[in-house]
Amino acid sequence: MTAPAISYEFFPPQNLEASFHLWDTVQTLAPMDPRFVSVTYGAGGTTRDLTRDAVATLHKSSGLNVAAHLTCVDATKAETLAIAEEFARVGVNEIVALRGDPPKGSDGFVPHPDGFANSVELIEALADTGKFTIRVGAYPDKHPEASNAQADIDWLKRKIDAGASEAITQFFFEPETFLRFRDACAAAGIDAPIIPGILPIENWKGARNFAKRCGTDIPRWLDDAFSKAERDGRTDLLATALCTELCSDLMDEGVDALHFYTLNRPELTRDVCFALGITPNVALENVA
Numbered sequence: 001m002t003a004p005a006i007s008y009e010f011f012p013p014q015n016l017e018a019s020f021h022l023w024d025t026v027q028t029l030a031p032m033d034p035r036f037v038s039v040t041y042g043a044g045g046t047t048r049d050l051t052r053d054a055v056a057t058l059h060k061s062s063g064l065n066v067a068a069h070l071t072c073v074d075a076t077k078a079e080t081l082a083i084a085e086e087f088a089r090v091g092v093n094e095i096v097a098l099r100g101d102p103p104k105g106s107d108g109f110v111p112h113p114d115g116f117a118n119s120v121e122l123i124e125a126l127a128d129t130g131k132f133t134i135r136v137g138a139y140p141d142k143h144p145e146a147s148n149a150q151a152d153i154d155w156l157k158r159k160i161d162a163g164a165s166e167a168i169t170q171f172f173f174e175p176e177t178f179l180r181f182r183d184a185c186a187a188a189g190i191d192a193p194i195i196p197g198i199l200p201i202e203n204w205k206g207a208r209n210f211a212k213r214c215g216t217d218i219p220r221w222l223d224d225a226f227s228k229a230e231r232d233g234r235t236d237l238l239a240t241a242l243c244t245e246l247c248s249d250l251m252d253e254g255v256d257a258l259h260f261y262t263l264n265r266p267e268l269t270r271d272v273c274f275a276l277g278i279t280p281n282v283a284l285e286n287v288a
């Protein structure tokens, strides 16, 4: 089986120690030759400057293809587009364009009075500049705000038609969830690639809470498996095996690209990549 194209998501470091940690993560994962790496934009736009600095530094220092996430939250249209221009100025021409979530504690997304009302407006404005490759989010388990699964897919089609070239999905736990979604997208006339978002589970409690907030279906068997693994002190083994199986099942169904949510922790993602046959691409001159 051919190894899939891979990409990695990082979050911007908030302090010096976290910066070193991100750099270690990049050093560990970069040899796997990712198609791109992306850097998130904190909920509520809270990491605006950190995201800009992180993408600029990664672009300059790692030689990787870097994509910046950008949301519509709490900013005017002019401010949001100025940030996109900043990304372009430092050489980052790939954007994951999102509506975004409000900061913790606030109810639902409320557009800024002079801001983009939704992700489609943001995508259209970015596409109009002609400067960016645009990716968007997609929700195999349905976004919690969507009235039903078909409405969610119809909205995704509008995002693609507005100028996005690919969608990256929210994480999910079972391959069928993605495969059903991929079929439904094809039936709705979406021909852009849908890249599965893969969450290697470092910490089941954290992943479970996050899944609940995102509306991601949590299968009973997974809860049981992690309970037993925690009892027996082998959660790492379980996490590696489950994530590898998920990716492998997707690849068996023709999936040729995977996007890993690394949470800036490289080991599990690296082990899964190795298990999938994605080997480090080390130049001969760098081998001692």
Ligand code: FAD
Binding pocket: 039, 040, 041, 042, 043, 044, 045, 069, 070, 071, 096, 097, 098, 099, 100, 101, 118, 119, 120, 136, 137, 138, 139, 143, 145, 146, 147, 151, 152, 153, 155, 156, 168, 169, 170, 197
């Ligand atoms: P949209 O797809 O625009 O909206 C979400 C859903 O709501 C839609 O699927 C649709 O069903 C419904 N909807 C919204 N508006 C309308 C409308 N006008 N008409 C009809 N239906 C509508 N968040 C961050 O804050 N920072 C990040 O860096 C970040 N990165 C992410 C990366 C990926 C790959 C994904 C999948 C999510 C990411 N998120 C991030 C989370 C994201 O911001 C939230 O899920 C947010 O609630 C939705 O953003 P979106 O652009 O996907 O929204």
